Amino acid sequence: MPSALEYFEEIAKIPRPSGHEEKIREYLKLFAAKHSLECIEDAAGNIIIRRGSPSITLQGHMDMVPESVAPFDFLSCGISTCIKDGWVCADGTTLGADNGAGVALMLSALTNLPDTPLECLFTVDEEAGMTGVEALSPTVLKGKTLINLDHENGNSLLIGCAGGVNTEAVFPKIRTVPNEQWYTLHISGLASGHSGIEIGCGRANAVKLAAEFLTRIKAEQISAFSAGTKCNVIPKEAAVTFSAEGDAASCFAEYYAEVKSLYAKTDPEICMTLRAAEIPAVAYTADFVQALSECRNGVVEEDSRGVITSSNLAAVVDEPEGFRIITLQRSAKNVSRDALSAEIAFVFREAGAEVFSHSSFSGWLLAKDSPLVLRAAELYERLFGRKPEIETTHGGVECGMIQEKYPEMQIISLGPTIEACHTVQERMSVQSLEETERFLFALIAELQE
Secondary structure: OOOHHHHHHHHHOOOOEOOOOHHHHHHHHHHHHHOOOEEEEOOOOOEEEEEOOOOEEEEEEOOEOOOEOOOOOOOOOOOOEEEEOOEEEEOOEOOOHHHHHHHHHHHHHHHHOOOOOEEEEEEOOOOOOOHHHHOOOOOOOOOOEEEEOOOOOOOEEEEEEOEEEEEEEEEEOOEEOOOOOEEEEEEEOOOOOEOOOOHHHOOOOHHHHHHHHHHHOOOOEEEEEEEOOOOOEOOOOEEEEEEOOOOHHHHHHHHHHHHHHHOOOOOOOOEEEEEEEOOOOOEEEOOOHHHHHHOOOEEEEEEOOEEEEEEEEEEEEEEOOEEEEEEEEEEOOHHHHHHHHHHHHHHHHHOOOEEEEEEEEOOEEOOOOOHHHHHHHHHHHHHHOOOOEEEEEOOOOOHHHHHHHOOOOEEEEOOOOEEOOOOOOOEEEHHHHHHHHHHHHHHHHHHHO
8 A cells, every 4th residue: 555655756746836726636536536435525625535433533734835946837737856865855846745744644544544434634725824724614524633744843742833813914006206226136045934933043034134224225216026925934035126315335235244144144145136227117105114124023922932922024015006015923822913913013004004914823732731642642652762742833733723613622733854844945754754654553543442
């Protein structure tokens, strides 16, 4: 029977960026038909594959974050994978182990545990807004215990996560007569990373750097501004064309030297360039960059457990109607999440933007001494001769939203070791995937008793 690794290599060939899960959904339906399993597709596009009357539900998401070093058609092309020194890697793109590994583990469990009643939930659009799990019916699942497979550390069990909310603003484009002195600022080479997992690493943010420089030189007009990609990715690039009356070149040299020194350890490959630009046909006032400079970004609250509350100033999208600003606030405490969102919304509104929040999701926490955690930890130690770490994450997983819909359900999360998620350096440990597969099968058997 195929292993999780074999299923993953097969899944990697299927295009599945967030919001475009049609091909992987069809693959799952064909899989269910081939194995004579019950298959349900809900209105949101989530898939549930079920055998018998299960007490255990496995869960992961179908979609992946599409990032590449060169133009790449994620809608029609699969991911090219290879194994290097014990790691599954991609070639110039994100690997999609987040959460292709979870999908592969579920398919392996359904295939290799043919006599075990089991329920598998495959959700859509987790990376872009968790809209799939948000639309999940509160009555469709039958399991009493849910094992989420979206964790990224094979040496630990995940028992809690932060909640989050997207706060967006649209600054209207106010046209003005172009000045004579124009420049283009490019920022690239930042380390980037997952806005939950790496937000506490102190890495540079391309949107913030651009806004701070434009504020420092008192930029008067902007003709184009784009930066970042996804709400949950620390922005690694920015490009701005602007006008300024002062000596932008000397100010830039000073600012770039400061940035290089400040981020020497976290972003050693950072690159900023400033070049003269032609006078554009259309120019807009640059008043909104002050609000970007003032917007909270990075860690806001932390304690001995790690980051508690944070914000990611994620992207600037140049649209016909205005400059759209995308941010994501996270917190283990819903009240702190909402307060930070409100603070950022206030800053943007005061600067003249239309602001709205969406895709709010709750955190989740399982007690360390709960029977599920104790049984899982004891089994892990028995299998591998080492104790697992018991941890929470500042990243968002779907467990919190599932817990809201199924408050009596016990939830735990596990998965193989995956590094550099949401970047082109993403890779997955082969040994860890194999160990996770073994542990998952044993845990299912343990909980069935």
